[in-house]
Amino acid sequence: MASIRDLAKELKLSPATVSRALNNNPLVAAEVRQRVLNAANKLQYVPTIGRRETMNIAFAYAGDRSIGSPFDAALMEGLTDRMEAGGFDLLILDVKRAVHPRETFSHMFRRKGIRGAVLRTTTAAKDLCIQIAEEGFPCVVVGESFDRDGISFVRSDSLNSSRDAVHHLIDLKHEKIAIVVNQVDDSDHLDRIAGYQEAMTTRGLKVDDRLIFRIPAKREGGIQLIRRLAAMPDRPTALFFADPLPAIGAMMEAQNIGWHIPRDLSIIGFDDAELRFMVNPTMTAICQDARELGRMAFESLTLLFSQKGRELQNSAVRRTLPTQLECHGSTGPVCS
Amino acid sequence: MASIRDLAKELKLSPATVSRALNNNPLVAAEVRQRVLNAANKLQYVPTIGRRETMNIAFAYAGDRSIGSPFDAALMEGLTDRMEAGGFDLLILDVKRAVHPRETFSHMFRRKGIRGAVLRTTTAAKDLCIQIAEEGFPCVVVGESFDRDGISFVRSDSLNSSRDAVHHLIDLKHEKIAIVVNQVDDSDHLDRIAGYQEAMTTRGLKVDDRLIFRIPAKREGGIQLIRRLAAMPDRPTALFFADPLPAIGAMMEAQNIGWHIPRDLSIIGFDDAELRFMVNPTMTAICQDARELGRMAFESLTLLFSQKGRELQNSAVRRTLPTQLECHGSTGPVCS
DNA sequence: AGTTGGTGCTGGAACAGTTTCGCTAACTGT
DNA sequence: ACAGTTAGCGAAACTGTTCCAGCACCAACT
Known part of the structure; x- marks a missing residue:
């Protein structure tokens, strides 16, 4: 509701100076600009075009x-x-x-x-x-x-679906189930880890820290992970990815080195779009409705x-x- | 350079009415609005905020x-x-x-x-x-x-690359090479067809109309195409797709019905993004730099x-x- | 020391667009 | 025929921006 002229009156300045201050014009003194900005914040100033907000x-x-x-x-x-x-x-x-x-x-x-x-x-x-x-x-x-x-x-809450995903793997008799998450944490990914841990413990499976893999959330991250897995003596039989692109990369690389999916390795990924349909076999995934x-x-x-x-x-x-x-x-x- | 008041003077109206006409306000008569719009077009009217364009x-x-x-x-x-x-x-x-x-x-x-x-x-x-x-x-x-x-x-000009793509297939000894394009034409796709035809004829291969397939430019289109191909007595050994998604769909479906790529079928697709790396095997494709x-x-x-x-x-x-x-x-x- | 010129900053005024209010004319219902 | 309503328009008020003039201050030159 406050106009530039209101601000000017309040600050004992001209409308011209207030306008300049709000538009970051270098001609206005730094101290004055600061005062104008504070007043604009205090009076909830909303710019208008003509008389329309x-x-x-x-x-x-x-x-x-x-x-x-x-x-x-x-x-x-x-x-x-x-x-x-x-x-x-x-x-x-x-x-x-x-x-x-x-x-x-x-x-x-x-x-x-x-x-x-x-x-x-x-x-x-x-x-x-x-x-x-x-x-x-x-x-x-x-x-x-x-x-x-x-x-x-x-x-989007991925806790429940993450739990569902791991339950699905356990229903398929998997026991060595790994989760693969982004290197940097955010709350969404923490949820996914929590869902994983919840499902594992309620079904009597031990949560092994060595089965929580941290990788960059890119295709390359998934590729690298598979190469690491290939060298492991008793590698996991199922992977649960908290990000879309690494899941795709992992599927590719696994097939490259001769593993059959899902026979040799089960994979659950995440999908924002339609990526799950673009790989062969199509990817079991947790889907979120980005449009909604x-x-x-x-x-x-x-x-x-x-x-x-x-x-x-x-x-x-x-x-x-x-x-x-x-x-x-x-x-x-x-x-x- | 013309302002609302200039328009008003020209049309013998008030600035208020001109403003209303330009903002599609229903209070202004249809005939008047039309006159205002014509004048705005004629005088190259450019709106401003305050005094700034x-x-x-x-x-x-x-x-x-x-x-x-x-x-x-x-x-x-x-x-x-x-x-x-x-x-x-x-x-x-x-x-x-x-x-x-x-x-x-x-x-x-x-x-x-x-x-x-x-x-x-x-x-x-x-x-x-x-x-x-x-x-x-x-x-x-x-x-x-x-x-x-x-x-x-x-x-982006895809004529040259399309020719390159088909030459590449011919270098690999393919002779029955099909092109798959969107149902509706646009100039870009016509270019791709032209490149295909050019390469075929210069290398002494006959352009058969039955090797030009028209499909919707979706994943499903590629899937359907493969199913059609599976029933053909002497199907093409290589496909050149003018769109990204059908190429992906075709690769998937071909592998689904047991064909090996590229042994049983070579595929060249189009790629705007990084889709070519998301399939297995990675897809030979014509790439365009959308950012540029x-x-x-x-x-x-x-x-x-x-x-x-x-x-x-x-x-x-x-x-x-x-x-x-x-x-x-x-x-x-x-x-x- | 006085004057001159430049520079940083500000205000007044002019100008851009929009909306509110009021007026007129035409139409409508009784 | 007359009161009430409504569509349409203009004057005026208001909002944001920029041009131009001016003021204060500083530096430098004579």
Whole structure:
């Protein structure tokens, strides 16, 4: 509701200077700019075009991540699905690159007329998301969960499906079951490990730390893992992958060195898209609905808009979507 | 350079009415709106925020296509790569959904403050791109070529690589070589067929119409093709696919029914992303650099901006990127 | 020492687009 | 025939941005 002229009056400045400060114009003194930004934050300033409030939503990448995965594409599809009805437009940007030097993130978002952001991040850049949320800017993180209060996120719960996946392997008489997870942890992956451990212990199988493999979440990681396994004296008979690409790489490499899947090795992977159908045999996998996740992210954001207006400062929106285990051709009974 | 007040003066209307007309406000009479739009087109009206020209670029989907393919994602990556330096922002939208009833496309783009559009389309919606270009709105189509003047596009030339691919198969002593293309034609696919025919005839092989297969460009299309082939008395020994997904599907299904690749069947596919590494054996494929294509699209668009300013109305920007044949494991010598 | 020129920063004013409010004219129901 | 309603338009108010002028300060030159 506050306009640039309101800010100017409050700060005893001219509208021109306030506008310059908000647009990161170098002509304005650093101390003045800081005061303007503080006031803008305090008075909940929202930029307008003419007399109409801006209606942009950002799909923002935090950290080194870049656009590219099918998961992101499906996410965007879900986002645009809900947005266009509400008259919003979707802006794609990389927060690290879009932000000017000495500019806060919320500052950058406002400069671009963005009302709220859907954040996509890596574990390494989680603190960046926290920073944005702590600046008070409406944002929803997708695919990460956070312990602390005040930060909203939308994620898919893979705990139950992970448990299902391991139960499925145990039903097939597997006993030496390994889990393969990304080198860097995030909450989603911790869930998957927890599901694995839960299933193993409830079915009377020992959880061996040497059966928890850490690899980079790329195709190459899966390839390397198989080469390591080939040298092991009593290697596991089934692998449960917490990421899509290593699972694919492992299937390939296993077949390359002459193993038959699923006779010599059962594999369960993860799938954001349709990768499970692109390998031979088709891959048993835990699937998440990225499109629905995108829809949920947008709806959480709009909820945040209205809540922010109602001064519910510290309440965050948290939604979880279940995942499903899909059984295909890469799992079979253990062959003794 | 023309402002809303200029338009108002020209049309003997108030600025308020002109603004309403441009924003598709239903309160304005249809006849008046039409006059305003015509004048806006004639006077090259460009919307501004305050006194600054808007700096948005649209990545627009024309027709039924939706965001999702890795190709699109890489394209966007290339686009944002070049854009952020110039201070542009990228807006994602579906033109068919974003346009209001009784609104032209250039009208819709202007309403959203968009200066130029990178269009992604299907062959079925080519006329839609032509329409946008004919409205005089700066746009560049990616992945399609057009015969008529005045429409800019950026594409990758697959003629040479297609010829290379078929030569490669002939070098491996294949003679019954089939080409598999999408049911609906576009210029890119016509190129691929031309390359196929060229290679066949220069090497003294007859081009048999029954070796040109038309299928839907999906995984399922490749699967169905293999089932058809299995019933043929003297089936081809090598397949050249003009699309990525059917090639993958065909590789899968061929192995399903017990054929060995490449011993029983050689396959060359297309690849926008990294799909060729996700199958076993890895797929020999023609690869295009979608990211570079995105960069080129943006640069063509900026060129168009400056040219439009210089009144070079009918000149279109046309750029072509070469593709490369990458030999992997899905092709081998013919086995008699 | 006084003057001159440059530079960093700010404000006034002009200008861009949008919306609110009010007015007019035509239409509609009784 | 008349009151009420509604479509359509314009004046004015308001929002954000930039151009131009000005002020203060500093450095340097004569």
